[in-house]
Amino acid sequence: xxxxxxxxxxxxxxxxxxxxxxxxxxxxxxxxxxxxxxxxxxxxxxxxxxxxxxxxxxxxxxxxxxxxxxxxxxxxxxxxxxxxxxxxxxxxxxxxxxxxxxxxxxxxxxxxxxxxxxxxxxxxxxxxxxxxxxxxxxxxxxxxxxxxxxxxxxxxxxxxxxxxxxxxxxxxxxxxxxxxxxxxxxxxxxxxxxxxxxxxxxxxxxxxxxxxxxxxxxxxxxxxxxxxxxxxxxxxxxxxxxxxxxxxxxxxxxxxxxxxxxxxxxxxxxxxxxxxxxxxxxxxxxxxxxxxxxxxxxxxxxxxxxxxxxxxxxxxxxxxxxxxxxxxxxxxxxxxxxxxxxxxxxxxxxxxxxxxxxxxxxxxxxxxxxxxxxxxxxxxxxxxxxxxxxxxxxxxxxxxxxxxxxxxxxxxxxxxxxxxxxxxxxxxxxxxxxxxxxxxxxxxxxxxxxxxxxxxxxxxxxxxxxxxxxxxxxxxxxxxxxxxxxxxxxxxxxxxxxxxxxxxxxxxxxxxxxxxxxxxxxxxxxxxxxxxxxxxxxxxxxxxxxxxxxxxxxxxxxxxxxxxxxxxxxxxxxxxxxxxxxxxxxxxxxxxxxxxxxxxxxxxxxxxxxxxxxxxx
Amino acid sequence: xxxxxxxxxxxxxxxxxxxxxxxxxxxxxxxxxxxxxxxxxxxxxxxxxxxxxxxxxxxxxxxxxxxxx
Ligand SMILES: Nc1nc2c(ncn2[C@@H]2O[C@H](COP(=O)(O)OP(=O)(O)OP(=O)(O)O)[C@@H](O)[C@H]2O)c(=O)[nH]1
Ligand SMILES: [Mg+2]
Numbered sequence: 066x067x068x069x070x071x072x073x074x075x076x077x078x079x080x081x082x083x084x085x086x087x088x089x090x091x092x093x094x095x096x097x098x099x100x101x102x103x104x105x106x107x108x109x110x111x112x113x114x115x116x117x118x119x120x121x122x123x124x125x126x127x128x129x130x131x132x133x134x135x136x137x138x139x140x141x142x143x144x145x146x147x148x149x150x151x152x153x154x155x156x157x158x159x160x161x162x163x164x165x166x167x168x169x170x171x172x173x174x175x176x177x178x179x180x181x182x183x184x185x186x187x188x189x190x191x192x193x194x195x196x197x198x199x200x201x202x203x204x205x206x207x208x209x210x211x212x213x214x215x216x217x218x219x220x221x222x223x224x225x226x227x228x229x230x231x232x233x234x235x236x237x238x239x240x241x242x243x244x245x246x247x248x249x250x251x252x253x254x255x256x257x258x259x260x261x262x263x264x265x266x267x268x269x270x271x272x273x274x275x276x277x278x279x280x281x282x283x284x285x286x287x288x289x290x291x292x293x294x295x296x297x298x299x300x301x302x303x304x305x306x307x308x309x310x311x312x313x314x315x316x317x318x319x320x321x322x323x324x325x326x327x328x329x330x331x332x333x334x335x336x337x338x339x340x341x342x343x344x345x346x347x348x349x350x351x352x353x354x355x356x357x358x359x360x361x362x363x364x365x366x367x368x369x370x371x372x373x374x375x376x377x378x379x380x381x382x383x384x385x386x387x388x389x390x391x392x393x394x395x396x397x398x399x400x401x402x403x404x405x406x407x408x409x410x411x412x413x414x415x416x417x418x419x420x421x422x423x424x425x426x427x428x429x430x431x432x433x434x435x436x437x438x439x440x441x442x443x444x445x446x447x448x449x450x451x452x453x454x455x456x457x458x459x460x461x462x463x464x465x466x467x468x469x470x471x472x473x474x475x476x477x478x479x480x481x482x483x484x485x486x487x488x489x490x491x492x493x494x495x496x497x498x499x500x501x502x503x504x505x506x507x508x509x510x511x512x513x514x515x516x517x518x519x520x521x522x523x524x525x526x527x528x529x530x531x532x533x534x535x536x537x538x539x540x541x542x543x544x545x546x547x548x549x550x551x552x553x554x555x556x557x558x559x560x561x562x563x564x565x566x567x568x569x570x571x572x573x574x575x576x577x578x579x580x581x582x583x584x585x586x587x588x589x590x591x592x593x594x595x596x597x598x599x600x601x602x603x604x605x606x607x608x609x610x611x612x613x614x615x616x617x618x619x620x621x622x623x624x625x626x627x628x629x630x631x632x633x634x635x636x637x638x639x640x641x642x643x644x645x646x647x648x649x650x651x652x653x654x655x656x657x658x659x660x661x662x663x664x665x666x667x668x669x670x671x672x673x674x675x676x677x678x679x680x681x682x
Numbered sequence: 683x684x685x686x687x688x689x690x691x692x693x694x695x696x697x698x699x700x701x702x703x704x705x706x707x708x709x710x711x712x713x714x715x716x717x718x719x720x721x722x723x724x725x726x727x728x729x730x731x732x733x734x735x736x737x738x739x740x741x742x743x744x745x746x747x748x749x750x751x
Pocket of ligand 1: 111136226
């Protein structure tokens with residue numbers, strides 16, 4: 066069982082030891098955590114991916130301990146929010162053992178952190194990860210000499226390829242037994258303690274490295290160098306990046322849409338030929354509720370699971386390859402002029418999966434202006450939940466070829482909205498944060514890792530989608546049928562009244578009362594929109610599915626206007642909540658929600674009115 | 683060769699943790715377009731650094747002259 070914790074605290078189980086994994090960013094802490102426990106931590110070749118604590122149970126030779134995955138820290142005295150999470154943790158939580166993870170091939174600089182932890186007097190153990198890369202790059206490490214100098218156990222492992230994990234487990238058990246004599250301690254006076262030793266740190270490090278490590282005379286990563294020559298090319302780098310992204314999108318679309326349609330047809334068939342006859346004896350209103358509400362809603366959304374899987378498969382490959390840091394390098398000059406930096410761009414890209422982790426990812430930034438401005442633009446990233454709505458609408462209102470263009474256009478608009486917002490508000494959120502970012506070597510994603518990631522995302526989506534849809538469908542159904550005795554979904558029902566109430570505002574952008582109800586519920590989560598539409602239209606449509614019912618009442622211009630609005634307004638309540646907790650400002654949160662609503666309305670208004678002028682209906 | 687870091691303590695810690703510290707050799711691999719960041723190699727690590735920030739790192743050429751980003 067996994068707990069995702071806020072930085073406040075940790076579930077300490079009496080009688081179980083607490084083992085913390087500490088290391089610099091991108092050294093494979095989360096990989097080790099995932100390999101040792103059955104938990105699933107998010108892994109990627111991007112420094113600063115983990116920004117919060119994660120805890121899971123680990124069984125060691127019959128005894129269970131709590132293993133805690135921490136964000137990476139460059140320096141125990143660092144001041145960004147993710148580093149503060151680690152410091153607060155060490156200062157407030159008694160740990161029985163610290164497992165220090167270093168990237169073996171970069172031991173020349175990472176040893177510093179091991180010395181700092183040692184300085185704090187915590188019981189510790191050093192795992193040199195990425196043994197495979199160290200070997201490939203020609204870094205030789207004399208483990209005994211290193212261990213003797215550090216006075217700590219040192220092991221060489223490769224977490225990704227599962228090498229040395231058995232020994233690592235054994236060493237952790239042994240170290241825990243050795244440490245068991247004293248009580249677990251938290252750190253006191255971390256700052257003062259470290260400052261005192263700072264002066265001698267460099268000398269100590271140099272002498273240890275001299276004694277225990279041999280470095281190659283020359284940089285040996287020919288692969289990274291050769292790839293970078295093209296991928297970071299001053300002129301071709303960016304075009305290559307966008308071509309790669311467009312091809313990825315094409316592949317997902319080309320593979321995913323037929324799958325989605327086939328699955329959708331299957332589910333429709335099931336509902337029509339199996340479920341409807343089976344429930345024939347039920348009272349009509351209950352049958353309508355189950356068939357046209359729950360089944361149609363859940364069915365429509367489940368058809369998208371293959372697309373989501375493919376999407377996160379592609380995302381996992383990109384994240385794990387190391388290309389994201391290159392994207393930050395390529396885009397930094399442009400982002401700098403928007404008052405942002407390369408990291409904001411990468412986080413926006415991650416936002417195309419889901420906005421929530423992307424917003425959490427801004428913790429790597431220290432300047433509050435930069436963080437807030439990034440949080441303001443990330444919600445415009447077209448996340449996978451919105452993608453479902455668009456894929457569905459596009460397939461109803463357009464031919465496959467036009468549909469692909471419409472969706473591609475929505476992706477472009479998503480970038481445009483972010484750029485426009487940044488330009489407009491960069492003056493209010495000024496920052497002078499320096500940008501120093503590691504460019505890790507390219508790494509080949511492993512198949513199990515990428516599959517596990519995509520699978521976890523699909524499960525997550527399915528879990529929430531089901532809950533949201535059940536909730537949304539029940540509420541919309543009630544709104545449609547209350548007060549008692551009204552014709553379902555008529556203007557007299559609650560939903561009808563709600564729709565009519567907002568008409569003065571939404572009629573000018575082509576949103577009819579029924580679509581309005583879907584948008585209102587979409588505020589909670591975009592997963593509800595399709596399910597909601599299914600109930601709203603399903604109840605009145607005789608058969609032929611949601612698509613027919615929609616197309617008979619809504620023009621393609623209205624549909625596009627609806628998509629534009631859906632793209633730009635508040636993505637979901639979770640996003641609002643995480644903006645609130647991360648910015649710690651109510652005013653900013655309200656501003657962010659209002660701005661997205663205003664922008665959404667303006668864009669839809671311009672589109673709808675222009676279309677009207679051109680005589681398109 | 684880096685000779686001094688003329689930066690705020692916060693950034694100094696970060697640079698040192700990434701290996702940029704006095705006495706260390708650095709190599710410029712490339713410069714980004716549109717006065718974008720610089721791609722550096724320090725020891726076994728590659729990193730990017732904005733030019734404005736790089737200006738605060740005093741780097742001396744083999745003959746002792748200062749290098750400008
Ligand atoms: N070659 C190689 N790569 C590894 C190894 N262990 C992890 N990686 C890769 O290193 C990258 C970083 O792994 P993570 O586990 O996300 O690193 P982390 O320390 O949790 O990083 P942060 O959360 O950013 O602090 C991923 O691309 C992993 O696939 C290893 O033993 N060998
Ligand atoms: Mg991690």
